[in-house]
Amino acid sequence: MQENTKIKTGGAWFDLNLREVWAYRELLYFLTWRDVKVRYKQTAIGVLWAILQPVLTTAIFTIIFSRFARFESLQVPYPLFALSGLLVWLFVNNSVTLASNSLVANTNLVTKIYFPRLIMPSAATFSGLIDLVLGLIILVGLMIYYGVNLTSRIFAAPLFVALAIVLTVSFGTLFAALNVRFRDVKFVLPFFLQVWMFLSPVFYPSESLPEKWRIVFALNPLTGILQGFRAALFGGDFDWSAIGAALILTLVLTLGAFFVFKRMEDDFADLI
Amino acid sequence: MTKVVKVENLSKVYQLGGTRHNSLRDALVGFLRQPSLRSEKNKLFALQDVNFEVSEGETLGIIGNNGAGKSTLLKILSRITKPTSGTAELRGRVGSLLEVGTGFHNELSGRENIFLNGAILGMSRAEIERSFDEIVAFAEVEKFLDTPVKHYSSGMYMRLAFSVAAHLEPEILIVDEVLAVGDVAFQRKCLNKMRDVSQSGRTILFVSHDMSAITRICNRAIALSDGKIVGAGTATDVVREYLSSSWGMTAERVFETDKNPPASEFVRLEKVRVIDENGETCGSHDIHRKIGIEATYEVLQSGAILLPNYQVYNQSRLHLFTIQDVASEWKRREKDQGRYISTAWIPGNLMAEGSFFVNVAIVTYLPKMNVHFNALEVVSFDVADSLTGDTARGDFSSKMEGVMRPMVDWETSIREN
Numbered sequence: 001m002q003e004n005t006k007i008k009t010g011g012a013w014f015d016l017n018l019r020e021v022w023a024y025r026e027l028l029y030f031l032t033w034r035d036v037k038v039r040y041k042q043t044a045i046g047v048l049w050a051i052l053q054p055v056l057t058t059a060i061f062t063i064i065f066s067r068f069a070r071f072e073s074l075q076v077p078y079p080l081f082a083l084s085g086l087l088v089w090l091f092v093n094n095s096v097t098l099a100s101n102s103l104v105a106n107t108n109l110v111t112k113i114y115f116p117r118l119i120m121p122s123a124a125t126f127s128g129l130i131d132l133v134l135g136l137i138i139l140v141g142l143m144i145y146y147g148v149n150l151t152s153r154i155f156a157a158p159l160f161v162a163l164a165i166v167l168t169v170s171f172g173t174l175f176a177a178l179n180v181r182f183r184d185v186k187f188v189l190p191f192f193l194q195v196w197m198f199l200s201p202v203f204y205p206s207e208s209l210p211e212k213w214r215i216v217f218a219l220n221p222l223t224g225i226l227q228g229f230r231a232a233l234f235g236g237d238f239d240w241s242a243i244g245a246a247l248i249l250t251l252v253l254t255l256g257a258f259f260v261f262k263r264m265e266d267d268f269a270d271l272i
Numbered sequence: 273m274t275k276v277v278k279v280e281n282l283s284k285v286y287q288l289g290g291t292r293h294n295s296l297r298d299a300l301v302g303f304l305r306q307p308s309l310r311s312e313k314n315k316l317f318a319l320q321d322v323n324f325e326v327s328e329g330e331t332l333g334i335i336g337n338n339g340a341g342k343s344t345l346l347k348i349l350s351r352i353t354k355p356t357s358g359t360a361e362l363r364g365r366v367g368s369l370l371e372v373g374t375g376f377h378n379e380l381s382g383r384e385n386i387f388l389n390g391a392i393l394g395m396s397r398a399e400i401e402r403s404f405d406e407i408v409a410f411a412e413v414e415k416f417l418d419t420p421v422k423h424y425s426s427g428m429y430m431r432l433a434f435s436v437a438a439h440l441e442p443e444i445l446i447v448d449e450v451l452a453v454g455d456v457a458f459q460r461k462c463l464n465k466m467r468d469v470s471q472s473g474r475t476i477l478f479v480s481h482d483m484s485a486i487t488r489i490c491n492r493a494i495a496l497s498d499g500k501i502v503g504a505g506t507a508t509d510v511v512r513e514y515l516s517s518s519w520g521m522t523a524e525r526v527f528e529t530d531k532n533p534p535a536s537e538f539v540r541l542e543k544v545r546v547i548d549e550n551g552e553t554c555g556s557h558d559i560h561r562k563i564g565i566e567a568t569y570e571v572l573q574s575g576a577i578l579l580p581n582y583q584v585y586n587q588s589r590l591h592l593f594t595i596q597d598v599a600s601e602w603k604r605r606e607k608d609q610g611r612y613i614s615t616a617w618i619p620g621n622l623m624a625e626g627s628f629f630v631n632v633a634i635v636t637y638l639p640k641m642n643v644h645f646n647a648l649e650v651v652s653f654d655v656a657d658s659l660t661g662d663t664a665r666g667d668f669s670s671k672m673e674g675v676m677r678p679m680v681d682w683e684t685s686i687r688e689n
Contacts, residue, residue, distance in 0.1 A: 007351060007360040030391040034377060034384075041379045107530070112374045113392055114351040269353040270286065 035127035095128035099172025333490035367442030373433030523555030621679030
């Protein structure tokens with residue numbers, strides 16, 4: 001709610017108007033809360049799904065990789081390694097999917113009410129956070145069970161989670177905007193996410209990659225984020241070049257995604 | 273008086289043929305540009321050079337036929353879509369109500385929806401908490417506050433939705449035709465609330481097809497036709513002028529599913545046509561010939577008795593008659609899901625010459641009366657009396673009075689004494 005409004009064509013070339021997003025923070029809160037609430041309504045075990053999904057996948061990976069392939073360089077038992085990666089990955093995967101669909105699924109809001117459109121994919125992304133937090137609680141429990149020594153590095157873990165959130169918001173925003181005009185996104189996205197998962201060190205350590213390919217893999221911001229996140233949790237060494245690359249790439253992607261979103265935003269109500 | 277709304281040279285152009293691009297390259301280049309720079313072909317001016325001002329505390333009515341640009345204007349003023357050119361300035365907090373119940377979620381309870389919907393309409397949490405009890409009382413849903421709204425009756429749902437909206441307290445309120453559904457008592461309640469709001473000194477922009485509502489609530493009005501302002505002045509004058517003109521008539525109206533067609537949970541209107549005896553769409557009819565009014569609608573849920581109900585008005589908006597499907601076949605029979613076409617035939621030699629407007633409603637009388645929708649002035653048609661000497665006018669050739677012109681049987685005999 002602004003006091004005075006001036007309506008005209010276009011608008012500034014690149015003005016995200018984050019002040020306005022801030023003014024609408026309560027709407028962001030309510031939409032996030034709605035998404036969480038609705039997601040687990042009418043399910044028999046409710047929010048338990050948030051835990052089951054990563055735990056079951058970890059179990060499957062553990063069975064496969066302890067039988068058929070072994071990673072030598074792990075500092076912690078494989079289930080811990082896999083779960084830590086999966087929690088971050090599932091958050092990225094689920095939230096990008098939800099966010100990409102957020103504008104199209106809320107056509108009635110977009111065509112009937114004004115609000116900063118950025119709120120819609122952001123709320124979808126944040127609604128995935130609750131699953132991540134629940135998963136992290138299980139992870140910490142499992143770390144205690146396996147007797148992992150906690151170091152002061154654990155305080156860096158939230159920073160990597162934050163970086164993953166920013167990365168997710170940027171992809172979610174980009175796909176949400178593209179989806180309004182090109183419903184092709186619906187078909188492209190699952191494929192893109194699948195390839196992205198295999199190219200990210202989710203269930204294998206980046207150290208197991210051949211040396212000469214590491215630089216290529218570092219172009220994937222998730223490589224640095226997952227490496228740093230695990231190093232923080234399990235007390236390993238930070239791979240500063242990968243983390244630095246992740247930081248820069250996430251920043252560039254975010255700016256790019258917001259730019260595209262901003263360019264397309266004015267036409268959402270007419271196109272959707 | 274201070275001008276709180278100032279609209280200058282406002283235009284909105286839509287590209288016909290939708291958003292298709294010949295190649296992905298065109299699309300990529302296209303979306304980085306301003307909308308106004310895209311292809312010049314197939315333009316539709318939804319609004320063209322619209323200028324007006326509204327003073328503080330004034331209630332401005334906006335009238336016009338369907339497709340005249342009213343909704344586009346409200347959407348621009350609510351900042352939902354941007355104008356192609358021109359500017360609009362609004363001074364003060366703006367609240368817009370283009371639809372009642374926007375953002376209601378069926379799975380959430382009444383209480384939860386009050387907070388969600390309030391936030392969507394732009395109320396702060398503190399404001400919602402402050403008016404919470406009032407909202408609940410106005411909606412009369414105290415007992416069902418913690419029930420998901422999917423279990424609400426449609427009446428309860430509408431009452432709650434309107435109640436939240438009615439407690440919005442902006443300085444400028446933008447209201448679209450939100451009063452066209454629901455029972456009569458509810459409509460009256462909404463209208464009274466609107467009048468209270470206008471009397472409390474707030475500025476209102478109000479779109480309606482209901483001319484009596486416009487004249488009762490608004491001081492001033494503007495009339496739109498084909499995206500242009502064709503009349504402006506006091507509400508009474510503009511309404512009078514509007515009623516005697518034929519701005520933007522049409523013999524066929526298609527309601528696209530994604531464009532908010534007249535609908536309820538049971539039935540959705542798809543198309544209305546005025547047809548001749550061969551079934552062709554026809555806007556001008558010879559007075560001899562019968563005139564068909566045909567509605568195509570989709571029944572979304574089986575199990576209700578759904579009766580088409582057409583109301584016919586003349587140019588001075590005199591309600592001539594209402595016709596509804598009383599043919600024995602469907603009068604008391606439930607309709608299953610599917611697409612239906614109902615045609616009413618107005619006999620030849622009944623209507624007077626002139627222009628006529630038709631409202632199309634679908635109603636249920638049994639077991640309980642329910643108006644599923646009443647789409648106002650969806651189609652219009654002309655009737656011409658051809659001076660051939662074989663109609664009710666006979667050989668009379670000047671202006672013939674009377675709102676109907678039936679051809680009746682005459683018997684005259686010579687009395688022989």
